[in-house]
Amino acid sequence: MTPEELAELIRSALVEAAATGTLPLAEADLPDTVKVERPRNRDHGDWATNVAMQLGKKAGMAPRDFAVALTALLRGKDGIDEVEVAGPGFINIRLGAASAGELARTIVEAGPAYGANSSMAGTHVNLEYVSANPTGPVHLGGARWAAVGDSLARLMVACGAQVTREYYFNDHGSQIDRFARSLLARACGQEAPEDGYGGQYIADIAAQVRADAAAAGEPDPVTLDQDAAVEAFRARGVELMFTEIKQRLASFRSEFDVFFHEDSLHASGAVARAIDVLRERGEVFDQDGAVWLRTTTYGDDKDRVLIKSDGQAAYFAGDVAYYLDKRRRGADAAIYLLGADHHGYIGRMMAMCEAFGDTPGVNMQILIGQMVNLVKDGAPVRMSKRAGTIVTLDDLVDAVGVDAARYALVRVSMDSNLDIDLDLLSSHTNENPVYYVQYAHARTCNVARNAGEHGVAREAGFDPAALDTPADAELLGALAQFPAQIAQAAQLREPHRVARYLESLAAAYHTWYGQCRVTPRGDDPVEAGHVARLWLNDAVTTVLRTGLALLGVDAPERM
Incomplete structure (x- = not known):
């Protein structure tokens, strides 16, 4: 007998008692499910329930008296050997060996389906995770989200949900410009700009961009004028980095259904359409030549700019359009897995959700994860051979393998800082x-x-x-x-x-x-x-x- 079967047996006894008047309850007073738990002290039995403490007041009875009446109904039920009342109204249950042992057959015959359930059936979840900028390899924070996000998706599917695994590529904005200029500088034998990107991977990508141009019979990008050269390195460099990120994540067993490009929101007019929707709802206003979303209505500390006075879309405008796009693609819940540096972003995001008429915490859910550090020989690992100042997913996998890396990243609550001991994960102990x-x-x-x-x-x-x-x-x-x-x-x-x-x-x-x-x-x-x-x-x-x-x-x- 599984705990779920025992819970249903107890509920059936309650339904029968309510129908016959054995207990002064209406069936509407009964919970949909009865909670059974493993007692901490195994001398108390196999399973315990506090249902009498939940229902005693509704029945006008002391919880212990309710428990005594319920135990009388449970005694003699198939599979139950002993049932007794403890304390103020806990019910302890001991199953017969045959009833308990049947679980082994249930599990073997069910195979991988054992444990699956329908608790999330009918729910479409859009689960976005990793979403690192295509300006460098996946760092340790992104690696944690790859492991946690993929595992969470698998769990939700096991609970009957339809899950869209999504990666949001920030390929629109200043970070891409800095990346392109860094590639051009390295290709010319110069140091990266002060606000640019360093590491061996920049040199590798710059060399590949030039090699690809030569193979295609095109001019060497470094011979072009400044703007054309930057654009050449931007277009091909982002593509190469994007491809590498996807390959690394796939080899880490973190597959995605959708790779969504931020740039498409602006190119397709989705930003303007989202603002129009909010304006129709009375949530948008114009001031000082800019377009604003009135987020203070929903608890944000200040209203947020959507279109700046120079006519350019603010970064937040992309978030607004992206959320609406997810919902229009059928997502009942848009779940975002974000790093600790996004904690201050939650207020405006939830306010935006509510401005669309949705429910924060239901239609939009934001999970914040904390930092990851590698430790070897008792000291932090701070540098990557390839990426320079950051430690990457590849560094972790090279040190301990995919299995140990994924397990280590997922076994600690995501809202806790995580130190990964490479020596421990490499040991066979x-x-x-x-x-x-x-x-x-x-x-x-x-x-x-x-x-x-x-x-x-x-x-x-x-x-x-x-x-x-x-x-x-x-x-x-x-x-x-x-x-x-x-x-x-x-x-x-x-x-x-x-x-x-x-x-x-x-x-x-x-x-x-x-x-x-x-x-x-x-x-x-x-x-x-x-x-x-x-x-x-x-x-x-x-x-x-x-x-x-x-x-x-x-x-x-x-x-």
């Missing part, structure tokens, strides 16, 4: 969290191989009641929590919950492995307990593999 989880999966696969060699096969049948030891019950309880962890991680936008769950499951499995046998000793016969524990072992394989896949991490079968 239990202190290395990704190794610990991957090793648990490899061990389950090895146990299954050994079982086959000793004649233990799932095809021999499954007796769930044979999973009757405390270690079996503890491992089953850990497995039972996986669906709730997926739903909660997606709902709270916290994929690190899945990583921490996998670590706790790996710990439970390693303990179980030391106490229970899947294969018989010596010439002993194969018994029902061996077969049942092979099912349980394979259920762990399924959950570890599924959980790692949700984080974009491989599950090796041998280590």
Whole structure:
């Protein structure tokens, strides 16, 4: 029995009690779902619920009296061995071994679908992450968003949502001009402008732009007049940088459905159309030759310029048009994953959302992530061989590999600063969290191989009641929590919950492995307990593999 099935059984008992008058409640008073949790003290049972404390007042009863009445209805239900009231009205439930053990069969037969749910079905989410300027390699902050954003997208899909993974390319504005001038300077053997970009990658791209021009039979860009040369390096240089960024992210297993170019908002007239919509809603006003959005109406500290007095669009105008574009493409929720330097931007963005008649926190959601630092030999790593003053995604992957990099970036809450210890992530020890989880999966696969060699096969049948030891019950309880962890991680936008769950499951499995046998000793016969524990072992394989896949991490079968 899964916790979801137990919750539904309890709710059914409440519905029956309300219908028969056993408890003085109307069915409308009942919650849609009953919450069941694993007790901290396992001596209290397998599962606990506080539903009596939620409903006692509505029924005009003391919560404990309500709990006593409800336990009487639950006793004798299929799968429940014991039920008792504790404290002011908690209900502790112990399942029968057969009922608890059935979970192993449920998981194995469901395969990768175990844990998936429909909690976000019918919701279209536009999830934007990374969105680094095409002026350099993806830095560590962008790498964190690549891992977190992709994992969050996978979790939402597992919860039934339609997710559009989107990358916003800032290819319109002053940073692109500085990038082009930096390429031209390096091509001419000069230092980059003071406000430009440095690093070996600038020299590499500048050389490639010149080589491409030569291959096409075109003039060397450095021989052109200043404006034409800058434009040549801008056009081809941005394209080369853009292509490299996409390739690096794809190799990091972070794929995107849409690469949206900021420049298209201005070229297509989307900015003007968005301003017209806001003007029709009475949210736009003209002052001092400029066009303003009245964001103070919705809590912003000052109104924001959309079109400057010189007729040029302000940067915020692109954000306005982009949000409206997302909504018109069908997004119910536009979720932005932004770096810590964007924290001060939240107020104006939410005000803009409300100016369109939408609901902040629902139609627009903004997640802010904190800084990432690499540490090696106890000291911070501050320089990249290729990028110069920043440490990049490539630097991290080169040091520890994609699996360890993704896992390390996603296992800590995104609103916390993150220090990544390269020495730890490169080690093959239990202190290395990704190794610990991957090793648990490899061990389950090895146990299954050994079982086959000793004649233990799932095809021999499954007796769930044979999973009757405390270690079996503890491992089953850990497995039972996986669906709730997926739903909660997606709902709270916290994929690190899945990583921490996998670590706790790996710990439970390693303990179980030391106490229970899947294969018989010596010439002993194969018994029902061996077969049942092979099912349980394979259920762990399924959950570890599924959980790692949700984080974009491989599950090796041998280590």
